[in-house]
Every structure is written in structure tokens, then in C-alpha cells.
Amino acid sequence: MAWNVFKYCTALRALGSIMILVVIGIIGFTYYALVVANYGPSLFLGGFDSLLALLVLALFHFLLIMLLWSYFSVVVTDPGGVPPGWRPELDIEKSDGNQEYSSLTVGDSSSHIVRYCRKCNQYKPPRxxxxxxxxxxxxxxxxxxxWVxxxxxxxxxxxxxxxxxxxxxxxTVVAISLFPVFLVFFTDGDSDVTVSPGSLAATFVAFVLNIxxxxxxxxxLIMHIMLVIRNTTTIEAYEKHTAPNSPYxxxxxxNFEQVFGKDKLYWFVPLYTQDDMKRMPALRGLDFTSRSEESEPLQSL
Structure with missing residues (x-):
């Protein structure tokens, strides 16, 4: 029997929101090493050094804004819960006999078995x-x-x-930008990079962290790109030994549009247009189109 990696997820409760502070701490440390200790002072050197520092800082701050925007969107956005009173329709996923589900029949056919969560005391939508x-x-x-x-x-x-x-x-930008200073650790001390020992140490640690x-x-990221391409989730991929061909x-x-929407202008921001939310039921998490009505849906934990 395969080891269930989700069995011990309750231990994650102990970490709580401390991980958010860890993320902010890492970002703050990186900000000090790149902006305060290195490229900030370079803005006043003039010539090519100032131009390079301006480009690095502009790109760094733009990506930082997008990173923080996306990160806190994940933190504060409700991933989606089952609406109170939600009831399944016909052709909902079949139960595998796990004690978490109740084998209830729908209509006159006993072949239609719906999922029921005994912990939440409610029906469970597909996926x-x-x-x-x-x-x-x-x-x-x-x-x-x-992390979120x-x-x-x-x-x-x-x-x-x-x-x-x-x-x-x-x-990647931070690691490339700090690489010249990182090399100072492996020289004899003769270098055009003039930073204090403390800043040099911070730069070394920031480079290692970021690389x-x-x-x-x-x-x-590559793993999740593959999941999006196949229209599956991490849990479903873990269960692929029970249902190797996803009906979704x-x-x-x-598959891409079911995650990012159809409006190309919104693909790179953590937002959806109202039109996308209305015309794409998958974005609401309750309705999913399958390849065929005869496809066997994936089982669940």
C-alpha cells in the first residue's frame, strides 16, 4: 500500500501563521542585501553603475510587488467551501466504500452513488x-x-x-544580481566591490537563500504546470493509481482557461474578470466539464 502523504497533515496546525512571518523575514533580509547594502548606494556612483543599479532595482521592486500581491491573495482568499445546503445532481462521483462517504442512491438507479462527508455532515461536490x-x-x-x-x-x-x-x-533576479558580490568570498580581497564585512556576509547568505x-x-512550478496541462490536482495525481485517466x-x-480564465490581460494578475466568473463554472469550483458523460470520475481520499 502506498504511503499516504496527507495522513499527517494535521501536524501543520502547529506552525500556524508563523510561516507568514518567516516569508516576510526572508523577503526583508533579501531586500536589505540587494537594495540597502549593494544596489541602492550604486545609484549615486554615476555612469554605467547607476544605470545598472536603476534597472536592477526597478525589476526587483516590480517583481516584489507582484510576488507579494499574489502571495497575500493566496493567504486571504477563501479557496472555496461547499455552500450550505448544497445537494448533488445525478451522475456524481461514486464512492469507493471509504468510511468518510455514505453510499446514497439518487433517483431510481442504484448506480448513481453520491459522496457524503461524515466529518462535515454534508454532500461533497466533484473534486x-x-x-x-x-x-x-x-x-x-x-x-x-x-507557506501560505x-x-x-x-x-x-x-x-x-x-x-x-x-x-x-x-x-533568480536576486541571485544573478548578487553573484558578483558573492564571488568576493573566493578572491584575495582585490575587488571593485566595496561593501562592509557585515554587508558582505548578508549578501553571501542572501545569495545562497535565493539560489x-x-x-x-x-x-x-514545473510540476504544477504539468498538472494544469492535464487538468488535475496534486491530490488527484497522487491517486492516479486508482484512476489514471482524468475525465476532466x-x-x-x-484546461489552462479553467485556471487562468479567458481574458489574456488578467493572466498575470491574481484576479478574474466578472465575465470569466459568470461564463466559467470551473472557476467557482462546483461544476466541471468532463470529456464524456461515461468517463469514470476520480475517487477521493
């Missing part, structure tokens, strides 16, 4: 899962993210992906 950390069922739940102290679900998944995207760009995060986030895979274009 929803009960989060042990949040203590409720989350619509199109992907996972509970300790929130579940990642139907209504904040786009913000989460943008957070990964801008974090990768920001940490590490850039590589880590890149792998995570409608092709790359439609």
Missing part, C-alpha cells in the same frame, strides 16, 4: 476533499500549503501559481 487542517471540505482541493497557511483550492489556485511564478523570477529557493520553486482533461487550452 472536493476534506482538509484535516482547515476542518472542512475544499472545492477542487490541491493541497494545504504551509491556507488550502489551495478552486478560488485561489491561480494566485498560488502566480506566487510560484513571481517567486522564481524574483529569486536555493529559485531551484526549489522551479521544480515545484479537455485539452491544454481549455
Amino acid at each position: 472536493s476533499h476534506h482538509c484535516s487542517v482547515c476542518g472542512r471540505c475544499i472545492l477542487k482541493m490541491d493541497h494545504h500549503c504551509v 497557511v491556507n488550502c489551495v483550492g478552486a478560488k485561489n489556485y491561480k494566485s498560488f501559481l502566480l506566487f510560484l511564478f513571481y517567486t522564481f523570477l524574483e529569486t 536555493t529557493f529559485a531551484l526549489s520553486v522551479l521544480g515545484f 482533461n479537455l485539452g491544454r487550452k481549455q
Whole structure:
């Protein structure tokens, strides 16, 4: 039997909102190393140094704004809960006999079995899962993210992906910008970079932190891009041994639009247009179009 990586997610409660402070601390430390210790003073040197510093600082602050906007959008946005009194229609997902679900029949056919969460005492829409950390069922739940102290679900998944995207760009820019100063540690001390020992140490640590995060986030970002392309979630991918072919895979274009919307101007900001919210039920997390009415939906934890 495969090890259930979600079994011990209740331990994440202990971390609480301290992770938000950790994120802010890392950003603040990086800001000091790049802006205060290095490129801020370079603005007053004149010539090419000032121009380079201006470009680096402009790009850094733009990406920082987008990163923070996306990050706090994930933190404060409700990922989507099951509306009170929601009841399923016909052809809802079948139960696998897990004790969390109740085998209720719909209509005259016993083949239509709906899912029922015994913990929440309510029906569960397709692709929803009960989060042990949040203590409720989350619509199109992907996972509970300790870094944002929130579940990642139907209504904040786009913000989460943008957070990964801008974090990768920001940490890459910081690592490249601090690389010349980082090399000072491996020279004999003869260098055009003139910073204090304390600033040099801060630069060294900031470079290591940012190159590490850039590589880590890149792998995570690639994984989620593949999930979006296949129109699946982390939990569903974990369960693929029970249902290898997702019925929700409608092709790359439609799969992408189910997460980012159809308006191209809003693809890179953690917002949706009102038109997208009205015409795309998947963005609300309750209704999902499948390839075929005969496709077998994915089972749930």
C-alpha cells in the first residue's frame, strides 16, 4: 500500500501563521542585501553603475510587488467551501466504500452513488476533499500549503501559481544580481566591490537563500504546470493509481482557461474578470466539464 502523504497533515496546525512571518523575514533580509547594502548606494556612483543599479532595482521592486500581491491573495482568499445546503445532481462521483462517504442512491438507479462527508455532515461536490487542517471540505482541493497557511483550492489556485511564478523570477533576479558580490568570498580581497564585512556576509547568505529557493520553486512550478496541462490536482495525481485517466482533461487550452480564465490581460494578475466568473463554472469550483458523460470520475481520499 502506498504511503499516504496527507495522513499527517494535521501536524501543520502547529506552525500556524508563523510561516507568514518567516516569508516576510526572508523577503526583508533579501531586500536589505540587494537594495540597502549593494544596489541602492550604486545609484549615486554615476555612469554605467547607476544605470545598472536603476534597472536592477526597478525589476526587483516590480517583481516584489507582484510576488507579494499574489502571495497575500493566496493567504486571504477563501479557496472555496461547499455552500450550505448544497445537494448533488445525478451522475456524481461514486464512492469507493471509504468510511468518510455514505453510499446514497439518487433517483431510481442504484448506480448513481453520491459522496457524503461524515466529518462535515454534508454532500461533497466533484473534486472536493476534506482538509484535516482547515476542518472542512475544499472545492477542487490541491493541497494545504504551509507557506501560505491556507488550502489551495478552486478560488485561489491561480494566485498560488502566480506566487510560484513571481517567486522564481524574483529569486533568480536576486541571485544573478548578487553573484558578483558573492564571488568576493573566493578572491584575495582585490575587488571593485566595496561593501562592509557585515554587508558582505548578508549578501553571501542572501545569495545562497535565493539560489536555493529559485531551484526549489522551479521544480515545484514545473510540476504544477504539468498538472494544469492535464487538468488535475496534486491530490488527484497522487491517486492516479486508482484512476489514471482524468475525465476532466479537455485539452491544454481549455484546461489552462479553467485556471487562468479567458481574458489574456488578467493572466498575470491574481484576479478574474466578472465575465470569466459568470461564463466559467470551473472557476467557482462546483461544476466541471468532463470529456464524456461515461468517463469514470476520480475517487477521493
